Amino acid sequence: MASKVSIISTWTVKAAAGGSQHHTDNCKIIELTPWDILELQIDYFQTGLLFLMPTFEQVRDILKATNTSSLIDHLRVSLSRALDFFPPFCGRLGTTKNKQNGTTSFFINCNNDGAQLNHATAHGIRVSDIMESDYNPYVVRDFFPLNGVQNVEAASQPCFAVQVTELEDGIFIGCSNNHVVVDGTSFWHFYNSWTEISRGFNVISKIPFLKRQFPFNINHFSDRISIPNERVNAGHRFIPPPMLRERVFHFTKESVAKLKAKANLEMNTTKISSLQAVLAHVWRSVICCRCLDLSQETTFEVSIDMRERLNPPLPEGFFGNAICPATVTIKTGELLEHEFGWAALQINEAIALHDQEKLKCIYESWMNDPEVVKLGDLPSNYFMLNNSPRFDFYKYDFGWGKPITHRSGIGNMLEGKITVSPGQEEGSMILEICLSSETIQALEEDIIFGFFYLRTNYHCNRIFQASEIYYFRINCRAEFDKAGINNRFVPLIWKYVIQNPDCNWEDIPSLPSSAYTLLRAKFKASTSVVHSVFESNDGVTTKLLIKLQNGAFVESVIMRYDSSLGKLNGKPRPGGPRSTLCVSSQVGCKMGCTFCATGTMGFKNNLSSGEIVEQLVHVSRLSTIRNIVFMGMGEPLNNYSSLVDAIRVMTASPFQISPRKITVSTVGIIHAINKLHNDVPNLNLAVSLHAPVQDIRCQIMPAARAFPLEKLMNALQEYQKKSQQKIFIEYIMLDGVNDEEQHAHQLGKLLEAFQVVVNLIPFNPIGSLSQFITSTNQKVTKFQKILRDIYDIRTTTSRIFVGSRVIENSMLKGETISSSIYRIDIAFSLTWQQVAVSLCQSKVVVESS
Incomplete structure (x- = not known):
């Protein structure tokens, strides 16, 4: 297969002033130490850095400052000036044949024969092709010069070579270094100096010390080290095994x-x-x-x-x-x-x-x-x-x-x-x-x-964001128009991707060939895939295990309401049966709540806004979603910017989920609550309170220490004043911890000034090592009665079961709530290895790698 990398030009770059004026010692000839000679028979070591493509303004400023005509010209000139400080890099390996004993001696001849600089382009290769790959792509090999050259061959080859390869949206600078000349520390010393000169430094921050030294008086260089000829043979090459x-x-x-x-x-x-x-x-x-x-x-x-x-x-x-x-x-x-x-x-x-x-x-x-x-x-x-x-x-x-x-x-x-x-x-x-x-x-x-690694660098600059989903149709139309492709195909592409979230661009039928090329170069269909779908036997719940681009897993759960909950005034509710999607916002969670399965996983990383929205995209082919609850894995308000961006996309076309149908659940991140209504108004807010006093709350929710109950209640009061909406309070019932009559009275007094709905959740133990047990039905009923009858607080109870059993809400006063108000991760957030066990009675609908 032909390489996608084309060499445009090659230069021999010599030290600008001959390479000796920065060093007082005579460094024309550099004798080698045992450290150097050991490396003779191996290949040049190759290391490279990937940069984003500079903007027009950045290139303009660089060229103006250095009076050069192009970026590659600037790099060539700055390299020449850097070599003045590092003359071994523009020299050659000298040899002396000792015929009397059949050996060869080696040294570095700083003769300024020059380093090599290649300018290349990588056609159709983007930064994301490297950053998002689990493997070092084969094309990266062509980003380096002098492939397969051994250190001993530097008598005729440059001791240093660099290739500047232009990608579609980035620049890769790959260096091949003779290991007889430098090790990694010395190479990065040179590289840093080159970047300093490129930025306009006249003198580098650290002058290299060129004279070789070796301890213990083993070698005073009075006699060069001689190696038997049969041990240094340029024809002896290491061929790596296939595959x-x-x-x-x-x-x-x-x-x-x-x-x-x-x-x-x-x-x-x-x-x-x-x-x-x-x-x-x-x-x-x-x-x-x-x-x-x-x-x-x-x-x-x-x-x-x-x-x-x-x-x-x-x-x-x-x-x-x-x-x-x-x-x-x-x-x-x-x-x-x-x-x-x-x-x-x-x-x-x-x-x-x-x-x-x-x-x-x-x-x-x-x-x-x-x-x-x-x-x-x-x-x-x-x-x-x-x-x-x-x-x-x-x-x-x-x-x-x-x-x-x-x-x-x-x-x-x-x-x-x-x-x-x-x-x-x-x-x-x-x-x-x-x-x-x-x-x-x-x-x-x-x-x-x-468990200890992520498959892709999720800190990379090219993360799929929700805005890319929102603007896809606009950007795609613009790109199609620019390329002379009829933009009537764009709605068809959008519909196909929504219905087939795991598709490749080539899977979309009936597009012109030029459209496939443009889509591959400019857009990405999705960054996550549905790994498995588990459906309960009664069809009430469907759990999706979603594999992210970094190899981590998150869960999304579809909850379908039964016919009685789908009615209004005795008639079928408009829009048919309602489905609620429970969305994850993080892999793992920092909060460490002692009763929550996700809390035992620890925190791994935030989801990007695109990864959050993609959960809705994946689910859309299984069910029509009317409500969204951010109650899956993670604390949503600890991933605030991605949360807000995702919600803005979910409420816009083509999803058009009403903000009043979206619920954000939080343990009480006060600074985020204070700005949530201004950034995304009309949302439902659910607060995982779980205790009526600060001491108990800190005991079962360690993160509560950072969010004192008094300050949290003040923030909720201000939020309700702005939003004019009810706040949903989640309260897990833990036997002997927070379910006594005194706790009910304390909670009633805490909330009596608010418009709230309290959802009482009997604890659902996961695993055999839980330190808590579930409150009895009698305690739950009595707790509920105190809140309802004495403090006139609207209350619901939830019975949550894992696997094929139903999730049931018992609504008081004959009213229903527009979204499910309980933390799904209490029931569902097992580690992904446990999913098959916990749902062993369920039907596996989809399995893919």
């Missing part, structure tokens, strides 16, 4: 913290780092998925930066290689019989062993018999760390904005290679793991491994 893929795993800040805490807790220590915990988790999970013989060995290699570990440390700005590998080799049976914290501790201790004496012993032995790394000689089940989350490349700005992610090239593609980079959120990590397709599939199906 290797680079899977991208995203570990959130919370997941990394959980893994670190778990590892240290298991080993009763505090010294295991976040990176060590994550690596051990991956290592043990992959080995488990491979189902190996327990007597087989497995090795994990971590590269240690020695700059600060030496005594004295290397000079500030040392430019070169200063990494030493630390390895752990153990039997797979030993790895699997322990928890992952044990594996993390083995990695930690292997790193700690690399002190001065250890290094001296390693390299004295190496000098007696110099060898180079050859990937093909590594044993099976070998894992190798590449890059580091400490490389904070999100600060590297060429003048039009910071990068949005990092990706690696094909260089040194070894099964078990793990490239770690920081995520956009501080403390998060992105792992590119090179594995066979079979192992990746097994890893994806590993529930324990899957």
Whole structure:
């Protein structure tokens, strides 16, 4: 298949002033250390950053400041100036053949032969194609120059090459670096300096120290290190096994913290780092998925930066290689019989062993018999760390904005290679793991491994928002008109996508071929898919398990009212039977309510407004929705902006759900309640009160400490004054905790000045470990009678059952409520692994991966 990447032009870029005026030492010839020579036989290491496309105004300002004619011209000029500070990057690898003993010596000749710069375009490739993919797309390989070139070939190849590839809506800058010349720390030092010059710096913030140094007086460079010719052969190439893929795993800040805490807790220590915990988790999970013989060995290699570990440390700005590998080799049976914290501790201790004496012993032995790394000689089940989350490349700005992610090239593609980079959120990590397709599939199906990662970077700048659904028809018409395509197809496209939310653009029939091309390039049908649909035997409820683009799951529930609730004044209510959709707003929840299943999951991430609206889109093909309640997973007001955007779209065409048919349930986020009516008026507000006094409320709802009851009631009073609408109060009945007569009187006095409807919810225990039990029917009836008869408060009760049993509301005073006022997640928010068990009596309507 032909590449989508086309090379427009290639330059040899030399140092602007010859590359020596910034250094006092004579650095024309740089002698190599054992650290450098070890890397001779491997490929250039390739690393790249993805940027959003600069705006017209940004490009104009950059060109005006530097007096250049185009963005690529600006990058070429700034690269030339940067190379003045880093002459090894525009030099070549020098060799001396020692015929008398059949060896070769190597050095860096800073002769200013130049670096390589490619300008390329990637046709039809968008930022979202990279950001939203679970894999490192094959096309990314073509974003790098010098693919397949080994470090030893730098006598005729540049030591540094960069390719600037223009995507449809972004720019990828991919660099290929000779590992004999630099390690990762030195490369990012150079990269940061280049971005500083691009932004107008005359002098970079850190001048590189070019003279090579090696400790322990092993090599004074009086004699160059000589390598036997048979050990350095440019024809000896490592060919990676077929069917290797680079899977991208995203570990959130919370997941990394959980893994670190778990590892240290298991080993009763505090010294295991976040990176060590994550690596051990991956290592043990992959080995488990491979189902190996327990007597087989497995090795994990971590590269240690020695700059600060030496005594004295290397000079500030040392430019070169200063990494030493630390390895752990153990039997797979030993790895699997322990928890992952044990594996993390083995990695930690292997790193700690690399002190001065250890290094001296390693390299004295190496000098007696110099060898180079050859990937093909590594044993099976070998894992190798590449890059580091400490490389904070999100600060590297060429003048039009910071990068949005990092990706690696094909260089040194070894099964078990793990490239770690920081995520956009501080403390998060992105792992590119090179594995066979079979192992990746097994890893994806590993529930324990899957709990800690998200499949797509949900912090990326390209998240599907509700406004894109709302404006699709307008934007699509405009794009069709621009492309000369009849826009009469747009309503047909919209209707098809609504009826078939999981479709691809190619599935839509009878469109001109040019329309398919435009849709693929400009729009996205949806970002979530329906994983499973569970329908109760009586047809009252339908539960959808929805898989998001990041691999997480959320739940939506359709609740259908029976015929008696679908009547008005004894006649069928206009519009037919009513269906209410219970919508999720977050994956997990921060509130930690002790009686709620979602609270036990912890918080993973907010949904985008588009992901919220897509729940309505998915459900629309199963049922006509008249009411929407934000009572699913998560606290809606903790995801305020997405909530508001989603509601605005739901109330507009084509959905046109009345705001009075939408209920937002909250534990009482005061600052959000204060602005909710102004932002989206006429909504129903439901408050999860659950206790009449602050002490009890804090006991069962830890988040209530941040929202004192007195201040919450003041906010509700102000909300009701503005909205002139009833407020729905949710009150879960917990035996012996909040269901006594005194509690009923306290609640009545608290609410008697409000226009409210109180919904009493007998607790529905989920699992056998619940600390609460359900209030008796007698207690519920007495509690209700006090509120109704003494305080004249309108009250409903709910009986909630999981699975195939009905959900029943008992309405008092013969009146019905326009939406279901109870927290569905009390009954329905199990973890997704538990869904099949909890609904084992139900009929599974849809199953898809």
